[in-house]
Amino acid sequence: MVVKRGILSVAAIVEQGITLADAEGLDAVSMRAIADRLGTGVMSLYRHVPNKEHLVELMVEAVSERYAYPDHTGNTWRQSLTVLAETDWAMYLEHPWTLVASLTSRPPIGPSTLRAMEWAYSAIAELGLPPKEATSVIMAVTTHVQGVAQLAVSERRLAESSDIDAVEWWRRRIHELDGGDHPHLEPIAQGFIEGDVEQWMIFDLTLILDGIEQLARRHRRGRATGRG
Known part of the structure; x- marks a missing residue:
């Protein structure tokens, strides 16, 4: 062109x-x-x-810049991290190459990236976490989204060149290999697996946010008792 x-x-x-x-x-x-x-x-x-x-x-x-996070004024930290995850997810699926660019030890960093980082840290400031833990919290969310987005992009590409989707492939493969020695896999083989990758991303994000909440509670208790 x-x-x-x-x-x-x-x-x-x-x-x-x-x-x-x-x-x-x-x-x-x-x-x-x-x-x-x-x-x-x-x-x-x-x-x-x-x-x-x-x-x-x-x-x-x-x-x-096109996927800049919106103003989080009035949001809880949990709502803000959900917005962060959903925004990144949309960007990675619309522009998969940004996922490739971000998954390096020295990813491209510019003014928009710095603003996004500042947004994320300010969004969780209410948790009162030390810098190391705050960084771990943000990384837990962003790397989770990146990992599932990789899977989603890969499945989308395979679907374009295959007559069966990834879930059906897994079911057939398990049926081929399973000789009755893997009872915990039987529900998957019977078709009880949810195949929507975005739903996996959201479900696991909830688990991560629950864990962050527990971390924040421990820090609050530690400060209250003089041990944090």
Whole structure:
């Protein structure tokens, strides 16, 4: 695809990078590919964006801005973390390549990312947790969403190339292998498994939030008794 030639800008380059990543994945994004889509030479792009790494940072920043968390004034910490999870979930499923970009030891970080981090920490400030525990709380929610989103994206891709969904595949495979020695798997084999990945994400999120609530209670008791 070649877009109509126009004024070359960082915004135009970033938007083409996002469109390409949405359609073909992050690996498909290159300065050459974007230059071809814009109908210009590669060197013209380098005058605006120095390299692919910086381009990906700008792409993540642009998408993160579109999925900025809303004002959490008036929300409880639990409501806010639920909003965080639902917002991230929507972004990862709409733009799966952002999930790939985030799951590195040095993910792209820009102003939108810093605002999101500040939002998350301020949302749980009422819990009164020390910085280490507060970070663990946020990581518990974000990594949970990332993990289930990976599964959802993978299943969606497999469904596009297969005549059976993931749940049915598991059922058939268990039936093929089970010789009656795995009684706890029988309910799954009989079809009592819930196949909605988003429901798994929500159910497990509830368990995580319940655990966070218990953690906060222990800290409050510790402060009340002078041990925290």
